[in-house]
Amino acid sequence: MKLEISVHEQACRGCQMCVDVCPTKVFEFDEEKRLCVVKHEDDCIACLSCAYICPSGAITHTGYHVVKNFYRDLAFCNKMEKFI
Amino acid sequence: MSSVPVNIEWLSDCSGCHIAIIDLHEKLLAVLNEISIQRCPVLTDVKDYPHATLGLISGAIRSEHDRHAAEEMRKSCDVVIAWGSCAVYGGIAGAGNVHTCADIFDSVYVNNKTTITTACPHSDKISNLEASVTPLDNAIDVDLYLPGCPPHSAFVFDALLAILEGRSPRTATGESVCARCKRRMEKTEVDRIKKNSEGVPDREQCLLSQGYLCMGSVTLDRCMAPCPQNGVTCTGCAGATMQVLAEPNRDIRTEIAERMSRLTKIPREAIVREIEKTSKTHYSYTMSSPMIGEKPTFLIQKWTDEERNDYEQDHNY
Structure with a gap:
């Protein structure tokens, strides 16, 4: 199965932290839309x-x-599925 | 379709979760057609616990009465939902765990600066406090957890409707309050932490970027982010994100510091120290939950002692 990365666009605040931390430079920053x-x-x-x-x-x-x-x-992992 | 019997119980909390039901507004009519509310301390005069399909319990276990009520609810209801942050994590009542019961009685009844009472009420009149505040699942088995202070009515509606229709409700995702906040998160030259009361925050820019300690990035979204969007820092009322809860080595203060130090010029250590100094505020909703309170990195007694010593030194006690 191929690895896929998805970014929730409405949730992205444009902080660029992912661009900074990625060791293999996967992300780029879209200046216009202010999104990664x-x-x-x-x-x-x-x-x-x-x-x-x-x-x-x-x-x-x-x-x-x-x-x-x-x-x-x-203890938490056992009840994680129950959080609604 | 016949209506589903529902019991609602209120332990140690502020009643805000009950108000969240009324905040359903017109949608409430759709829900009320489907359910019949039996026990509900703010609405009905039912003293016992009739059998119900669904039981909503808000509030933490603070007193012996709370534990008794929780046990009765478990016996009478098929599905029990821990409803609101107090039931899920212990909530603000849980902040009482930093003090002993004797201290609490002393400052509430004996040496209260705003009332004239000088004696504690007799224990045959009021329920005894338990030694510490605990979340609901310390007393009974809980089927579902719905955190939030109160949970936004959209989530309450979603959950109630799903259960009434026999579907499983949507489970919490990894998204935080930041995911709903529309502020622009950008890197700034800010080099010190601002108090919440200091200045007027910019309307468009992220509060962390401006140097305010906002807990949005470590808080589960159960609110639609009304506070940060209106210029008030997030206080973490819906509890920590799944990430922080699942991994014992991730903590609220270090996660905020990690992000804030990347956005501003404030050193990471300074942010961690500031949150430790104000730990009673920043951990107030979740500290009585073992998920946060028993983290090896959570040393609230040490932090509050240090803060008190610093205060006493500065004010020449």
Whole structure:
């Protein structure tokens, strides 16, 4: 499955933090629209740094190899699905 | 379709969540056609707990009465929703965990500066406080959580309608308050943190960019961002984002500092320190939840002690 990055355009505040943190320069900034744009998706190494730093939670990745996080709050993870 | 019986209970909270139902406005009529409200302390005079399909419980477990009421609700309702931040995280009542019960009784009844009472009420007249404030799921099993202070009526409507129609309600996504706020987040030369009362914030620019401590980026969107859009910093009333809750090493103060230090010229450490100094404000909604309160990075007792020592030193106590 191919890795895909999607940016929720209405949620993007144009802070450019994803452009700054990405180690492989996947994002570029669209000055006119004041949005981040995924320019080099193939270079993405799925480190998810951009998704974590994004203040809006606007960036989502699909189709990447999920590595089990070794440090999770299990009590919360058990009820995460119940948050509406 | 016959109407669905609903019980609503009110533990330690402010009643704001009940008002959120009325904020459904005309949509309320659609909901009222489908449900019949049985127990609801602000509306009906039902003293017992009749059997209901749906139970909405707002408020934290603060007193022995709260625990008893929560248990009765669990017995009488098929589906129980922890409704509002107090029920989900402990909410503002949870900020009482920084003090002992004796301290609270002392400042409320014995040495209250604004009233003339000098004795605590007798425990046969009022319910005893529990040793600490806990969220609802500490007392009973909860089926669904709907955080928010109060949750915006759009989310209440969505959730109620889905349950009434037998669908599963939409679960919370990773989006924060920033996702709804229309302010422009941009890099600035601001080099110090401003107090909320200081100056008038720019209408278009992000509050973090202007040096105000806004919690939007670490707060779950259950409100449609009315505060930051009207120039008031977000206080994090709907609780932390899924990211902060799921990972013990991510904390509210470090996440804000990480972003704010990239937007402004304020050093990351200075932001972390400022939030620690005002931790009772910045963690007020979530500190009694084990999800935040038991994080290894959350040291509120140490921070409040340091703050008190600094204050006493500055004011020559």
